[in-house]
Amino acid sequence: MLVNIKINGHSYEFDVTKKDIVLNVLRNRLGLTGTKFGCGTGDCGACKILLDGEAVNSCTLPAWRCDGKEIVTIEGIGNVSNPHPIQEAFVEGGAIQCGFCTPGMIITAKALLDKNSNPTEEEIRESFKNNLCRCTGYVKIIDSVKKCSKES
Amino acid sequence: MENYSLEKEKIKRPNPITFKEKEKIDIVVSERKEDTIEPEYVGKREILADGLLKACGQLDYLDDMSFQDLLYGKILRSTIAHGKILSIDTEEASKVPGVKAIATWENTSPIRYNSLVRSIKDDFGMTEKIFDNVVRQYGDRVAAVAAETEEAAKEAIKKIRVEYEEYPGVYDPEEAYYSDIKIQPEGNRLPVTSREAGDVENAFREADDIIEYNLNTPMVHHLTLEPHVCVAKWDPGNELTVWAPQQGVFGVQINLCKIFELPYSKVRAIRTPLGGGFGVKVGIILEPICAELSRMAGRPVKIRLTREECMVSTWTRHSTKTYIRTALKEGEITGVDIRHFLNAGPHASNTASIPFAQVAKIYKLYNFENLKFTAIPVLTNTPLQGAMRGFGSPQIFAALDSAVENVAIKCGKEPLEFRKKYTAKSNDYNYLDPKDAVDDCTIDRCIEKGKEVFDWEGKKLLPKTEGKYIYGNGIGLGVHDNGIAPNEPDITGMTLSVYEDGSLCLSTGICDHGGGSYTILRQIIGEILLVPPQKISVETPDTKETPYDLGAYASRNTWVGGNCAIKVANQIKDKLLEYAKEYLECEYEDVIMLEDRFIDKNNKKEISRVDLISWVFFTKKEKIMVSDYFSSKKNAGSYGAHFARVRLDTETGEVKIIDYVACCDAGNPINPMLLEGQVEGGIQNGIGLALMEELLVDKRSGRVLNGNLKKYKIPIATDMPENLRVVFLNVYEKAGPFGAKSIGEAATVPVAHTVAHAISDALGGKEINKYPITPEMILLKLKS
Ligand code: FES
Ligand code: FES
Numbered sequence: 046m047l048v049n050i051k052i053n054g055h056s057y058e059f060d061v062t063k064k065d066i067v068l069n070v071l072r073n074r075l076g077l078t079g080t081k082f083g084c085g086t087g088d089c090g091a092c093k094i095l096l097d098g099e100a101v102n103s104c105t106l107p108a109w110r111c112d113g114k115e116i117v118t119i120e121g122i123g124n125v126s127n128p129h130p131i132q133e134a135f136v137e138g139g140a141i142q143c144g145f146c147t148p149g150m151i152i153t154a155k156a157l158l159d160k161n162s163n164p165t166e167e168e169i170r171e172s173f174k175n176n177l178c179r180c181t182g183y184v185k186i187i188d189s190v191k192k193c194s195k196e197s
Numbered sequence: 198m199e200n201y202s203l204e205k206e207k208i209k210r211p212n213p214i215t216f217k218e219k220e221k222i223d224i225v226v227s228e229r230k231e232d233t234i235e236p237e238y239v240g241k242r243e244i245l246a247d248g249l250l251k252a253c254g255q256l257d258y259l260d261d262m263s264f265q266d267l268l269y270g271k272i273l274r275s276t277i278a279h280g281k282i283l284s285i286d287t288e289e290a291s292k293v294p295g296v297k298a299i300a301t302w303e304n305t306s307p308i309r310y311n312s313l314v315r316s317i318k319d320d321f322g323m324t325e326k327i328f329d330n331v332v333r334q335y336g337d338r339v340a341a342v343a344a345e346t347e348e349a350a351k352e353a354i355k356k357i358r359v360e361y362e363e364y365p366g367v368y369d370p371e372e373a374y375y376s377d378i379k380i381q382p383e384g385n386r387l388p389v390t391s392r393e394a395g396d397v398e399n400a401f402r403e404a405d406d407i408i409e410y411n412l413n414t415p416m417v418h419h420l421t422l423e424p425h426v427c428v429a430k431w432d433p434g435n436e437l438t439v440w441a442p443q444q445g446v447f448g449v450q451i452n453l454c455k456i457f458e459l460p461y462s463k464v465r466a467i468r469t470p471l472g473g474g475f476g477v478k479v480g481i482i483l484e485p486i487c488a489e490l491s492r493m494a495g496r497p498v499k500i501r502l503t504r505e506e507c508m509v510s511t512w513t514r515h516s517t518k519t520y521i522r523t524a525l526k527e528g529e530i531t532g533v534d535i536r537h538f539l540n541a542g543p544h545a546s547n548t549a550s551i552p553f554a555q556v557a558k559i560y561k562l563y564n565f566e567n568l569k570f571t572a573i574p575v576l577t578n579t580p581l582q583g584a585m586r587g588f589g590s591p592q593i594f595a596a597l598d599s600a601v602e603n604v605a606i607k608c609g610k611e612p613l614e615f616r617k618k619y620t621a622k623s624n625d626y627n628y629l630d631p632k633d634a635v636d637d638c639t640i641d642r643c644i645e646k647g648k649e650v651f652d653w654e655g656k657k658l659l660p661k662t663e664g665k666y667i668y669g670n671g672i673g674l675g676v677h678d679n680g681i682a683p684n685e686p687d688i689t690g691m692t693l694s695v696y697e698d699g700s701l702c703l704s705t706g707i708c709d710h711g712g713g714s715y716t717i718l719r720q721i722i723g724e725i726l727l728v729p730p731q732k733i734s735v736e737t738p739d740t741k742e743t744p745y746d747l748g749a750y751a752s753r754n755t756w757v758g759g760n761c762a763i764k765v766a767n768q769i770k771d772k773l774l775e776y777a778k779e780y781l782e783c784e785y786e787d788v789i790m791l792e793d794r795f796i797d798k799n800n801k802k803e804i805s806r807v808d809l810i811s812w813v814f815f816t817k818k819e820k821i822m823v824s825d826y827f828s829s830k831k832n833a834g835s836y837g838a839h840f841a842r843v844r845l846d847t848e849t850g851e852v853k854i855i856d857y858v859a860c861c862d863a864g865n866p867i868n869p870m871l872l873e874g875q876v877e878g879g880i881q882n883g884i885g886l887a888l889m890e891e892l893l894v895d896k897r898s899g900r901v902l903n904g905n906l907k908k909y910k911i912p913i914a915t916d917m918p919e920n921l922r923v924v925f926l927n928v929y930e931k932a933g934p935f936g937a938k939s940i941g942e943a944a945t946v947p948v949a950h951t952v953a954h955a956i957s958d959a960l961g962g963k964e965i966n967k968y969p970i971t972p973e974m975i976l977l978k979l980k981s
Contacts, residue, residue, distance in 0.1 A: 072261075077254075078254070078257065078260075078261035079254015079255065081254075081258075081260075081422070081423070081472070082260065082424070082501075083422050083423070083424070083504070084424075084504040084905075084906050085503065085504065086504065086906060086907065088504075088905075088906035088907060089422060089504075089906060091422055119253065119254035120253070120254055122253075123253055125249050125253050125255055128252065128253060132249065132252035132253055133249075135248075135252045136244050136249050136251075136252050137244055139242070139244070139245075139870040139871065139873070139874050141245060141248050141251050141252060142245075142711045142712055142713070142874055143421070143422065143470075143471055143472045143473045143474075143711025143712075144247070144248075144250075144251025144252075144470075144472070144711065145258065145421070145422040145423045145472030145473060145711075146422045147251050147252055147254075148252075148254040151252060170915045170917075171914075171915065173913070173914040174913055174914065174915060176913075176914075177420075177422060177906075177911060178422070179419075179420050179421060179422055179473050179475070179878070179881075179882075179911065180422075180473060180712070180874075180878045181874055181877060181878050181881075182874075182878045182879075182880055182881035182912075182917055182921075183877075183881070183913075183914040183917055184873075184874075184877040184917065184921060185870075185873075185877065186914075187914065
């Protein structure tokens with residue numbers, strides 16, 4: 046079936062089957078490899094994208110369900126020559142080690158801060174409940190988000 | 198006492214270094230910067246060089262890279278834990294459109310190997326084959342398919358028919374030690390390590406009390422966020438190239454050459470960025486399978502494991518069972534007898550090396566008059582177990598430190614003060630491993646500083662209960678090493694070259710596993726050569742292009758890599774100063790190096806750095822570059838005393854860590870931000886071990902019951918301590934690069950037992966004999 050999805054500001058038309066998953070569409074058809082595969086079962090958050098502003102896992106999301114919706118991936122948040130303040134805060138705050146969880150973390154942080162520009166530490170921790178990181182202990186991730194909230 | 202030679206290793210300590218003398222120096226000692234000038238880059242919170250790429254999703258991990266003509270591989274896994282393959286029928290599978298190759302034990306290399314050898318001469322047990330006609334664990338590899346698409350490979354795998362003769366399995370190391378069920382033709386017993394200091398038998402004979410303490414620790418999976426992935430390309434010239442997120446490319450080359458009987462010049466291993474390592478990306482797992490499939494298909498093949506395969510079919514932290522008997526006389530510990538069983542899973546792997554690492558460290562933390570340590574590694578039919586952050590230290594120090602804690606509680610002593618009677622002191626003798634000197638021991642200083650920051654005395658006065666909650670405080674000690682010297686060769690090589698514009702290129706086989714090793718190396722080189730770290734590029738480890746390195750394990754990247762970086766940077770500096778002297782027509786001693794130029798301090802004549810490099814090129818017809826290696830001679834201890842305050846919910850058994858202090862000695866910090874990050878991650882890892890992580894194996898079938906993230910939980914943001922503080926002693930280590938020591942593994946060693954001791958305190962001193970300490974366990978303890 047044909048679906049229309051707006052991705053990082055551009056409109057795309059895809060021919061998809063019921064089984065096509067957004068993560069694979071992004072990675073394999075558009076080469077948007079910033080969104081990572083960590084588990085494929087919706088349990089790690091490495092594949093998070095913004096779907097109409099909500100942070101959702103793309104590895105369990107069928108593409109047909111996104112017809113007419115808008116997706117923002119990590120590439121749509123910012124890039125090396127024009128990074129988003131959250132991306133910069135993560136780098137400067139030491140919130141990144143291996144970096145494999147990072148795109149998903151930043152997507153979650155973006156969704157949170159868009160809705161609540163001044164979250165409490167509690168709220169930040171809660172918002173990361175579906176994002177696993179095995180390197181950082183989350184400490185510097187939480188601090189970096191705090192820093193963004195104060196600055197915004 | 199065993200007859201160890203008492204001669205301590207002599208370490209040359211030239212200080213400060215003079216560049217003229219440097220060739221003679223084995224252990225590179227950097228100048229203490231505080232006596233001279235403020236360090237420019239060392240000690241700063243330098244950001245990760247590839248941090249922004251990672252933040253923007255623009256760093257390509259292997260699964261993000263494209264390869265021409267790539268085929269996709271899938272592995273068929275055994276559904277039984279032990280048995281013989283009677284037949285494999287691949288006919289239906291081969292008919293699936295797109296299938297290009299099918300590998301089984303019948304058509305792949307039969308050479309036995311050990312995935313973790315570091316040299317062709319290593320004599321770790323060779324028990325593995327790419328595929329075998331015996332499966333030895335649930336999820337063992339049975340066959341593999343390469344196809345045009347992942348879907349086709351998956352479909353083909355489903356169509357392979359396997360007939361097994363099922364054997365009984367054995368899943369407990371103690372049982373397996375005596376069992377008639379033989380997992381390998383050579384039996385189940387791996388070499389036992391037994392060492393003794395003093396006379397333990399006599400201590401027990403003369404004891405007026407004996408206290409026992411046992412601890413079982415679980416199989417814990419590393420759970421790198423990036424799943425295991427590998428690409429292999431066997432080209433028609435019989436040259437094999439493999440790409441993988443590897444902690445050590447040279448080990449891959451060695452093993453593949455052995456398995457396929459290829460010369461080293463024909464096998465090339467390339468590291469791709471690691472999405473986490475922690476010990477599970479050392480050695481070979483997918484490499485030989487991808488290689489075989491690629492050889493058969495004549496095209497490159499990629500295999501990416503599913504999360505479940507990663508958890509069940511790579512390896513885990515060793516599960517252990519430890520029995521400690523303590524002899525007491527007049528309230529003092531006079532003897533300690535440790536029996537430590539290590540579950541290896543079905544292969545030798547490097548399990549028998551764990552006890553060697555453990556014996557080296559015991560006397561770096563505790564100095565008991567009489568101590569016997571017997572480590573018994575045994576094969577079983579559980580998932581394979583192998584290196585993981587800490588390499589046996591978290592398990593052995595959890596048992597030993599808890600045994601001491603337990604004695605203190607039973608004898609009514611204050612546990613912190615009681616410990617200090619037995620902690621090692623600087624220059625104590627390492628009775629179990631005399632070559633590996635104790636040298637500077639800072640555990641008491643970690644205890645003192647941590648006690649103050651945590652407010653140990655104040656916390657003890659706080660109320661123990663509050664409604665349905667009970668509270669407890671705990672302390673835990675640990676140490677980890679820096680590399681594998683002096684017992685084993687611990688070597689790394691580097692090439693450093695100067696570009697025309699003064700920036701630098703470092704070629705190293707060291708693999709940064711994400712913790713920032715390259716950032717550390719850049720800071721070190723930048724400091725010596727006064728070049729901003731951003732102007733130093735680091736090449737991708739590649740057995741064909743970059744110099745040798747042993748591998749990113751044993752906490753060696755900063756220690757060995759940092760020292761090698763100092764060595765090559767000093768040689769470059771020497772060259773630059775020599776050329777500058779010649780150009781400026783002055784004495785070597787009179788040349789002052791600045792970031793942008795060289796000056797003769799007497800007549801102020803100068804040349805810019807860029808002009809000097811060009812002058813060397815055009816006039817001297819030389820290129821400024823250096824290649825050298827560093828062989829580590831010493832192994833310092835990185836110490837930690839951790840403190841925790843926990844809150845237990847007596848209705849649900851839930852544990853909340855409300856306060857945590859880690860006081861660590863990692864030497865003089867090269868990058869405090871990265872150092873903190875390592876400790877924070879190490880704490881998270883230890884909390885998982887203490888409270889929630891265990892790969893469960895069904896006792897009858899050997900099936901793994903929770904090989905997925907729905908059932909196997911790791912700490913999330915809300916599981917971390919509410920108030921977490923990391924403090925460092927900042928003690929300058931003579932043999933460390935700029936006084937630094939390792940932290941990555943040391944960070945996690947004391948965590949689990951610190952949490953356990955706090956829980957035990959909340960429970961009124963009840964013993965904890967098993968990790969993870971689940972809510973069910975706590976409720977049971979509350980009832981008993
Ligand atoms: S890959 Fe989607 S949640 Fe893990
Ligand atoms: S930085 Fe490695 S998983 Fe988060």
